[in-house]
Amino acid sequence: MRITVPFLLLSAYLSVYSGAAGAALGGAPTDFGVKDSGRQVRVLAADNSRSNFRVNESTLSSGTVVREYVAAASGTVFAVSWTGPIMPDLQEVLGKHVATLNAETSKKPRAGNSQVSINRPDIVIQSGGHMRAFEGRAWVASEFPSGFTADDIQ
Amino acid sequence: MRFFASLQLTLKHLFNYSLQPSAARRAGIVRGVAAVSVVSCLALAACGGGGGSSTPTTPVTPVPVNNTAAMTVDSGPAAASGVINQPYVSVTICAPGTSSCQTIDHILVDTGSYGLRIIAPGILDTSLALPSVQNTAGIAVAECVKFTSGYTWGSVRLADVKIAGEVASSLPVNIVGDASAVFSNTPASCSSGLSNLGTVANLGANGILGIGVFKEDCGNTCVNSAAAGAYYACSGLTCTGTSLPLAKQVSNPVASFPQDNNGVILVLPSVPAGGVNSTSGSLIFGIGTQTNNAFASETVYTTNTVGNFTTTYKGKALTASYLDSGSNGYYFPDSSITLCGTSGGFYCPPATLSLSALNTDSKGVVSGTVNFNIENVDNLPFSISAAQVGGSAGGNTFDWGLPFFFGRRVFVAIENSTTPKGPGPYWAY
Numbered sequence: 001m002r003i004t005v006p007f008l009l010l011s012a013y014l015s016v017y018s019g020a021a022g023a024a025l026g027g028a029p030t031d032f033g034v035k036d037s038g039r040q041v042r043v044l045a046a047d048n049s050r051s052n053f054r055v056n057e058s059t060l061s062s063g064t065v066v067r068e069y070v071a072a073a074s075g076t077v078f079a080v081s082w083t084g085p086i087m088p089d090l091q092e093v094l095g096k097h098v099a100t101l102n103a104e105t106s107k108k109p110r111a112g113n114s115q116v117s118i119n120r121p122d123i124v125i126q127s128g129g130h131m132r133a134f135e136g137r138a139w140v141a142s143e144f145p146s147g148f149t150a151d152d153i154q
Numbered sequence: 155m156r157f158f159a160s161l162q163l164t165l166k167h168l169f170n171y172s173l174q175p176s177a178a179r180r181a182g183i184v185r186g187v188a189a190v191s192v193v194s195c196l197a198l199a200a201c202g203g204g205g206g207s208s209t210p211t212t213p214v215t216p217v218p219v220n221n222t223a224a225m226t227v228d229s230g231p232a233a234a235s236g237v238i239n240q241p242y243v244s245v246t247i248c249a250p251g252t253s254s255c256q257t258i259d260h261i262l263v264d265t266g267s268y269g270l271r272i273i274a275p276g277i278l279d280t281s282l283a284l285p286s287v288q289n290t291a292g293i294a295v296a297e298c299v300k301f302t303s304g305y306t307w308g309s310v311r312l313a314d315v316k317i318a319g320e321v322a323s324s325l326p327v328n329i330v331g332d333a334s335a336v337f338s339n340t341p342a343s344c345s346s347g348l349s350n351l352g353t354v355a356n357l358g359a360n361g362i363l364g365i366g367v368f369k370e371d372c373g374n375t376c377v378n379s380a381a382a383g384a385y386y387a388c389s390g391l392t393c394t395g396t397s398l399p400l401a402k403q404v405s406n407p408v409a410s411f412p413q414d415n416n417g418v419i420l421v422l423p424s425v426p427a428g429g430v431n432s433t434s435g436s437l438i439f440g441i442g443t444q445t446n447n448a449f450a451s452e453t454v455y456t457t458n459t460v461g462n463f464t465t466t467y468k469g470k471a472l473t474a475s476y477l478d479s480g481s482n483g484y485y486f487p488d489s490s491i492t493l494c495g496t497s498g499g500f501y502c503p504p505a506t507l508s509l510s511a512l513n514t515d516s517k518g519v520v521s522g523t524v525n526f527n528i529e530n531v532d533n534l535p536f537s538i539s540a541a542q543v544g545g546s547a548g549g550n551t552f553d554w555g556l557p558f559f560f561g562r563r564v565f566v567a568i569e570n571s572t573t574p575k576g577p578g579p580y581w582a583y
Contacts, residue, residue: 062381083474085375085460086383087300091347098347105303105349107498114266114481115553116303117499117546126548127302128485130266130478131364131371133460134302136548 024095025077025138029056029068052145053078062086064134066093069153071145078143079153083135090127094138097123124150220319221414221439222446227422227540227556228432231260233276233354238531238539239482239556240358241422243437245270246316249282250324255316256282260360263420263437264480265566267364269371269404270315271299271328273352274308277360278329284311287326289396293387296337297328297404298344299371300383306352307340308332310385315407317363320439322410326402328371330361336388343382343395362480363407365418365437367461367579368569370403409568414440416571417578419447420479424561427506427527429534429541433560441565442574452565452582454575458516461579465552467511472552475513477564477581481555484526484544486511491528493546500531500545511552515580526557 024030056068064084068077082088091098104118104125116127116136127136137153223243230237241263247270248255256279258272272278286294287310295310308330315322330352340350354360364371376384380395385403387396409415422435440447457463457476465475467486483500494502501507507528514521527542534541542557558564567578575582 060382061379062375062384085372086381087302089343089346089382101303102347102349104498114302114478114555115485115499115545115547115551117485117548119493119546128548128551128553129302129474130461130476130480130553131268131299131366132368132373132375133462133474133476134300135474135550136302 024068024093025080025097026095026140026143027077028075029070029077030058030066030092050147053148060084060086060088064088067154069139069148071143073145074143076143078145078148079137079139079150081135081137081153085132085134087127087134094125097125097138101125101127216413218444219413221444223318223437223439224434225263225420225422225437226432226434229537229539230358231354231360234260234358235355236536237358237482238534238541238543240539241420241435241437241479241556241559242359243317243363245361245363247272247282247284247327248314248316249284250312250314252314254282255314258360262357262359262362262480264362264364264478265366265420265564266476266478266480267362267371268366268368268406269328269364270313270325270361270407271306271308271330271364271404272361273354273357273359274329274331274333275353277354280333282313284313284327284329286311287402289385289387289398289402291387291396293389293396294336295396295398295402296332296386296388296393297371298341298383298386299328300344300346300348301351304349304351304356305340305344305346305383306330307337307344307350308352309334309337309388310402310404315410317407317437318439320407320411320414322407325407325410326404328404335391337393339391339393341386341393344386346383365406365408365566367417367457367566367581368406369409370400370405372398372403373400376403406568408439409571411439414443414447415568416443416573417441417565417567420559420562420564420566422556422559422561425540425542425557427529427542429529429538429543431537431539433540441567449565449574449582450563452563453520453522454565454580454582455513455515455520455522456517456580463516463581464514464518465511465554466514467509467552472550474550475552475554477554477558477566477583479556479559479564481553482543483531483555484528484542484557485547485551485553485555486544487547487549487551491546494530494532497531500543501528502530502532503528504530506530506542524554524558 058066069079118125125138242260244259246257309332385398386393419438491501494500565582569579571578
């Protein structure tokens with residue numbers, strides 16, 4: 001599957017990002033490096049009309065790609081997406097919001113673990129797929145930079 | 155018009171396949187030999203079809219075995235509750251090469267995964283003493299499986315796996331929740347703060363029979379790297395990530411059968427409005443290998459390299475879509491449908507919705523419309539175990555869960571296998 005990243009310059013540059021460890025959604029970008037020596041990170045620069053955020057793209061050793069959408073003003077991750085053969089570490093990616101995931105998925109009176117779709121005012125978490133092909137997104141809409149919508153998360 | 159144009163292209167593809175002694179065919183033959191060390195290639199059907207064997211042999215028709223397992227959709231094992239739309243078979247596992255065996259009921263039939271997983275606590279007879287699989291350094295292997303909302307953790311061991319009359323000999327299987335001390339600590343990189351799904355109550359099943367379009371559960375991803383959240387090597391009380399050769403990975407038993415090994419057919423009856431308390435059908439092994447698994451009027455939909463095709467719903471192409479008997483409903487994005495107050499994640503429309511979507515194969519040449527209904531789950535009695543229900547999914551997926559399988563014969567062809575309609579991976583219905 002070809003993944004496109006709209007609104008971003010094709011001439012995205014490779015760079016080693018040295019972010020603060022273990023923060024993720026709602027905090028600074030995640031440093032997967034400590035736990036996953038195989039990862040590659042590149043920072044995708046937003047184009048001129050969308051300079052109020054940037055995207056940190058990490059390719060984990062499994063091949064799974066994690067994108068973190070970072071507000072330029074605050075340096076805070078306001079959205080994240082993942083796609084690939086193995087789920088990323090959701091605690092690393094979702095940060096404190098993993099508690100919401102656990103609380104919501106434990107409520108089901110009907111068994112079923114195939115899809116997660118949590119839609120709350122404070123957080124949206126979507127997690128789906130099957131073995132060898134997982135993908136998901138999560139975002140905090142109240143933290144979106146001006147002009148950003150959930151459809152911009154790829 | 156588009157359909158007819160597509161059909162032409164499809165026939166051309168099929169024709170091409172029939173002419174080629176392709177790599178896929180050779181791979182199918184190699185796989186058959188490698189997986190069954192004792193049984194030689196006696197006939198085309200037993201080796202995945204096609205020519206190319208270097209040893210001149212007289213084709214011998216193998217004695218057909220019983221290739222049909224009874225499949226039920228019911229309220230699940232006693233320890234589960236609220237189960238809906240979960241198809242089960244019984245599976246027998248034996249210590250390799252022995253008659254020391256255990257038959258386990260209520261194993262979930264899952265076309266969205268690959269390989270057999272048995273829940274150990276309260277289910278597995280540990281006196282079977284299944285031998286551990288070891289990595290290339292000789293260290294015992296365990297496996298983490300990360301699902302969308304939680305994980306399972308357990309050992310990888312060898313077992314003879316028997317379903318109906320079929321046998322996969324000395325197959326790596328996943329013993330979830332293995333009580334052996336060496337596997338007792340779940341690595342933090344596996345659990346990562348999520349829920350342990352490796353219980354009968356959480357899975358609604360005593361195990362999972364992954365019979366989707368691939369052979370190994372991880373594949374080359376785990377051959378090439380010690381990917382976090384997959385295979386681990388365990389010694390003492392510590393487990394660390396390890397790479398693992400394909401032959402040692404937990405694998406789809408069907409691909410290791412000496413015959414009927416190119417895929418499966420799931421057959422379930424229609425389910426009326428309002429649902430039923432239980433229903434039953436068949437899990438048939440092999441495609442075009444016996445009189446009961448030939449094609450009728452089914453259409454082939456190839457999948458891409460990760461097992462997806464495209465579903466177009468309300469004008470939007472959802473490119474990570476798939477058929478999954480292990481999903482208990484139709485899961486797709488539609489913010490216009492009311493979500494349930496009680497059953498989290500499900501849709502609860504005030505009146506039953508009649509909807510449709512278009513499935514297109516991964517080559518973009520074959521497509522067909524599927525009509526389906528969404529009933530209100532919260533209005534169904536808790537005793538209902540099979541019904542046309544669905545729920546919400548993320549932006550790029552249409553997950554055709556078990557309700558899709560009601561009233562159909564659904565073919566699942568394994569990657570690189572040879573079938574009368576060309577090589578897998580594909581679905582046909």
